[in-house]
Amino acid sequence: METNGTGLEIGVLNIEPKRVIDLWFEDGNVVIEAEDYQFCVFKSFLTTRSPIFKDTFSIPQPEDAERINGCPVLRIHDSATDAAHFFSAIFNSETFLPAPCPTTFEKVAAILRLATKYEVEYLRRRALDHLSSGYPTSLAQWREIEPPLATFSVLPSDALATINLAREVDCPWVLPAAFYDYCKFTGPAEIFRGTMQDGVLLALSDADKQLCLEAREAQREASKDIENFLTAPTLDDCAGAVCLESRLDWMRYLTKLRQDGCWLDPTEVWDHWDLFAEHVCEPCLHACQKKYEDARLAVWESIPGMFNLPSWVELEAERDVALKQV
Known part of the structure; x- marks a missing residue:
């Protein structure tokens, strides 16, 4: 099995996979597997948008490498749901239009996570713009008194996931509002142990737990x-x-x-x-x-x-740089 430094693998499939019909193109030339789901897509689209995929496909494959319908098989270590949102955004742009078009938090998080990982810059900026609309730096915008309004439903239950996502993809300007919302609705015991969502335990890092416990008293x-x-x-x-x-x-x-x-x-x-x-x-x-x-x-x-973060002015400046050319 061939691997590279990105965590991508090309090789043998361990289980019987399911094809994602909407992302299975009969004339596609690479099969990508995430968990037990497969996507048959186009190398050229991926290589022109992602330097990570470009490097991966440049690795010569052995003659006996696994193939499906003559296409090489590429396994990625991402959730199938995230991959479906990500590839849909690449191969059908109408599924993830720029703000102010409405979207969902799940879609924003998935695309932002993978666009960052695979360095698809235009999708990263688009996803950052959506996320920023839900966790703005202005009090008037936070209370939805002034535009731009959130492009997705901002739920208190998503605050924990937003904090972890912001840490992962480096968008600190959404952290103050997300932290504030999380601390407002979450008691010390739950902050300490984490929260079960869809059968998965979500928890903050130890450092962020301590921040929240202290900030809750400040609030x-x-x-x-x-x-x-x-x-x-x-x-x-x-x-x-x-x-x-x-x-x-x-x-x-x-x-x-x-x-x-x-x-x-x-x-x-x-x-x-x-x-x-x-x-x-x-x-x-x-x-x-x-x-x-x-x-x-x-x-x-x-x-x-x-929450030991820079001032709003500094965070806004960092946001403006990140969102340039959205």
């Missing part, structure tokens, strides 16, 4: 600090004692929620303003809203630092 403290919007200065035209008492009642309510394990998420727009407005005068309402928005922005700016 709780940030929530405590943001409650200070209720202490906005009393204005000269305030309605008086009734208004102040209402604010104190709201502060007691929010403090109780935090003590019970719930807290304000500074990345979200508070959804009780209409009710709050019924209990305070208009000048105080506007003062509290301004203080709240200022506090939200301050917390957002602090999120990268919670």
Whole structure:
């Protein structure tokens, strides 16, 4: 069996494989196997897009090398699902169009992972652009108040996979939002042991587990600090004692929620303003809203630092370089 430094193998098949019909071209000239699935595709497409495949196909094969319908067999050590998404994007571009066209997290992750591994740069940039839309560097974009909006459903359950993916493919600018989302919905015990998804245990590296355990407390403290919007200065035209008492009642309510394990998420727009407005005068309402928005922005700016990451400005610069020519 022939191998090369990329982890690709050309050789004997160990099990009866299944053909992927949509990616089995009758005039293809190479059969690629991932797990127990086979794809019959074209060398020329792969070699012009991937220097890794180009190097692999340049290795002379022995006369008795395994062939199917006269085509050499290439085994890759990737999941069949990832390979199907990846080859579909190469051989049928309509299956993975550039942003803002909608897609799925599974497809983005699969294509980004393999496009990085096999150095298919245009697909890597496209996948990075999609992933970046779901985990932006702007608070307004994160809350989907301003475009570009996410091209896929951003689910809390995908945050762990996103963190590991970002580490694997080197796109640190998505990490602050992904980390924040993960810590918001995940308790210390689950952070430590990992999460079962589709029968597979997903877990962070030990270093990232420690980051999350520490940052989770920082997020709780940030929530405590943001409650200070209720202490906005009393204005000269305030309605008086009734208004102040209402604010104190709201502060007691929010403090109780935090003590019970719930807290304000500074990345979200508070959804009780209409009710709050019924209990305070208009000048105080506007003062509290301004203080709240200022506090939200301050917390957002602090999120990268919670996870030992560069500032948003530095992360955005790195993103812009990576996405150039998308």
